[in-house]
Amino acid sequence: MSNSATNKEPPHKKRKTSPSPPDLSWSPLSSLPDEMILSCLARVSRLDQAALSIVSKPYRSLMASPELYKTRSELGCAENCLYVCLLTPPDPTPRWFILRRGETLNRLSPIPSLSSQSPEASSVVVMDWGIYVIGGFIKETTRTSDVWLLDCRSHTWCQVPSMGVARACAAVGVVNGKIYVFGGCLDPDSSNWAEVFDPKTQTWESLPPMPDRTKRNQYIHDSVVVREDKIFAVDAVDRTYCYSPSEGKWGRGNDAPTQGNTRDWCVIDNLIFCMALSGSVYWCAPDQLEREPEGMYWRKVEGLVSLKKRLSSSRLVHFDGKMEALWESYKITIGRDKKLIDLLPGTRLSKSGSNVLLLWDVIEGDHLEIWCAEISLERRQGPEIWGSIEWSNAVMTVDPFLHHYKVGALLKCFQYPGDELSMNFITKYHQ
Structure with a gap:
């Protein structure tokens, strides 16, 4: 894996032709308009979709086509699939899993991983049918500009054009079918501090420079897209920056004083949710990201007391070794004695x-379990949101496990219109 873009063909020269729309003339429904054929097939049950995949090669291709994905999503027939990327030393390579849901038990099942992925x-x-893995650290402190795509229809990997600069801990967001990436580069004054990737043309372009470059931070711990028109990035000191693709303008969002260093911001039903060190889930309205003197106001999701102790004791590590080293040197200056993992x-x-999906670890002796829970949300009268545990169980076991200090997990959930039977068959077919 390369750690820079210097020896690669310039991104603007890397172009790929967009895939052609599927040819539906072979279908028994060919007398109907293509849009109607896709609409009919998109409503087929999961089991019947798996059967259709083995009827003929054209049907197989259609089951894996982006057009069918888009149609199923628009019709509300898509599913939620949980993908987890887990690093468990001494194995230096992150491993990927998908959550297989059963009648009484849910488990993480391995899928093909990428040996050259940044650890x-x-x-x-997530965009359309794939997960983009962008940048990261290789050899602990060396950033990479590499970008990889996991095709979730076939669970295969491919490399896409690299970014203009190497990044780690960058903020990312999708607006109107394009991927926006902020920060994470060594030089905060770089003209490439922010870039945008267009999957249709397979090209990267630099965004207009941020006016106040002196206040930019290379460490970004979260990002969130609000109302599909603004991307907010949160830096290491809880400042927020925003970019509006439609206007091509930068702005400063509200500062985000947190309930114990929140992480994993996401938007659900037009509200922002996050996880706090205390083991509580918090929420706030998106309009609080607009700059106000008093800062953002977070409210706790009620009804999750039974989970709080387990969540607060979790130690799934999700920061890099360089950040930990910087904290060790910085804490002397400010007179703090806590480890970064405790903050x-x-x-x-x-x-x-x-x-909401939650993922945490339970370690006892040389035994490690990864637990998962799904929480439904109910907005009650007044400014209260209550959570109810739909299910909770251990989804993976690592035994023996002797490296308590370093377990990393990357959790991603997205809408996918396929099913496990058809995905397994397509994978086998392509092999």
Whole structure:
């Protein structure tokens, strides 16, 4: 894996032709308009979709086509799939899993991983049928500009054009089918501090420079897209920056004083949710990101007391070795004696449709379990949101486990219109 873009073809020269729309003339429904054929097939049950995949090669291709994905999503037929990237030393390579849901038990099942993936500080973003893994650290302190794509239809990997600069801990967001990346580079004054990737043309472009470059921070711990028109990034000292793609302008958002260093911001039903060090889930309205003197006001999601102790004791590490070293030198200056792992939430949070997904670890002796819970949300009269545990169980076991200090997890959930049977068949077919 390369750690810079200097020896690679310039990103603007890397172009790929967009895939052609599927040819539906072979279908028994060919007398109907293409849009109607896709609409009919998008409504087929999951089991029947798996059967269709083995009827013929054209049907197989259609089951894996972006057009079918888009149609199923628009019709509300898509599913939520949980993907987890887990690093468990001494294995230096992150491993990928998908949550297989059963009648009584949910488990993480392995899928093909990427041997050349950066082990730490990569940023991830979901778009259409794939997960983009962007940048990260290789060899502990060396950033990479590499970008990889996990095709969730076939669970295969491919490399996409690299960024203009190497990054780690960058903020990412998707607006109007393009991926925006902020920060994470060594030089905060770089003209490439922010870039945008267009999957259709397979090219990267630099965004207009931020006016106040002196206040930019290379360490970004969260990002969130609000109302599909603004991307907010949160830096290491809880300042927020925003960029409006439609206007091509930068702005400063509200400062985000947190309930114990919140992490994993996400938008669910037009509200922002996050995880706190205390083991509590918090929420706030998106309009509080607009700059106000008093800062953002977070409210606790009620009804999750039974989970709080387990969540607060989790130590899933999700920061890089360089940041830990910087903290060790910085804490002497400010007179703090706590370790960085004790200052950051260990539980990971993601969204699953209108629900919250939580992932945490339980370590006893040489035994490690990864637990997951799905939380439904109910907005009651007044400014209160209550959470109810839909299910909770251990989804993975690592035994023996002797490296308590370093377990990393990256949680991502997205809408996918396929099903496990068809995905397994397509994977086998392509092999």
